[in-house]
Amino acid sequence: MLPTLIAIGIIVVSILLWVISTQRRLVVLDENISNAMSQIGVQLSSRFDALTALLDLTKGYAKHESETLIETIKSRRSVITAKSTPNDVLHQEGIISEALGRIAMVTEQYPELAANQTYIKTMNAVEIFENMVRTSHLIYNDSVIKLNREIRMFPVAMIAGMLGFGQREYLIEQAGKADMPSMK
Numbered sequence: 001m002l003p004t005l006i007a008i009g010i011i012v013v014s015i016l017l018w019v020i021s022t023q024r025r026l027v028v029l030d031e032n033i034s035n036a037m038s039q040i041g042v043q044l045s046s047r048f049d050a051l052t053a054l055l056d057l058t059k060g061y062a063k064h065e066s067e068t069l070i071e072t073i074k075s076r077r078s079v080i081t082a083k084s085t086p087n088d089v090l091h092q093e094g095i096i097s098e099a100l101g102r103i104a105m106v107t108e109q110y111p112e113l114a115a116n117q118t119y120i121k122t123m124n125a126v127e128i129f130e131n132m133v134r135t136s137h138l139i140y141n142d143s144v145i146k147l148n149r150e151i152r153m154f155p156v157a158m159i160a161g162m163l164g165f166g167q168r169e170y171l172i173e174q175a176g177k178a179d180m181p182s183m184k
Contacts, residue, residue, distance in 0.1 A: 022156055026156075033168055041079060043133045061110040077092065090172070100126070141170050144170050
C-alpha cells in the first residue's frame with residue numbers, strides 16, 4: 001500500500017511540476033509577443049512624429065492640404081500598446097501610408113520642397129522608422145510562431161487553454177505597401 005501511495009505521489013508531483021514549467025514557458029512566450037507589439041507601437045509613434053514634422057515642412061507650399069492632413073492624422077491616430085491587435089497596427093500603418101501618398105503629391109507639385117535639406121533629412125527619418133517597424137513586425141511574427149507552435153503541440157495543447165493561453169494573430173503586410181510612392 002505504501003509503495004503505491006509513494007508512486008501516486010511521485011506521479012502527481014511530476015505532473016504538477018510539468019504544469020508549472022509549461023505555464024512559465026508560455027508566459028515567457030506571451031510576454032515576448034507583448035514586448036514586440038510595444039516595440040511596434042514605439043516605432044509607429046516615432047514615425048508619426050517624423051511624419052508630422054514632414055507635414056509642417058509642406059505648410060509653406062500647400063498650407064490647406066497640410067493642415068487638413070495634420071488634423072486628419074491627429075483625429076485618426078491611436079497609440080499601439082502591448083494589448084493592441086494586428087488590425088490596430090494595420091489601421092495605423094494605413095493612416096501613415098495615406099499621408100505619405102498625399103505628401104508625395106505635394107512634393108511632385110513643388111520640386112523645391114523635395115530639394116529642401118530639412119525635407120530630405122526628415123524623409124530619411126521616416127524611412128528609417130519604416131525599416132524599424134518592419135524589423136519589429138518580423139520579431140512579433142517570430143514570437144507568435146513560437147507561442148502558437150507550443151500551444152498546438154501535444155501535451156501542452158491539453159492544458160494551454162486551461163492556463164489561459166490561445167493562439168495569437170500574425171501581422172500581415174499591408175496590401176499595396178510595396179506600391180507606395182517614392183518620396184525621393
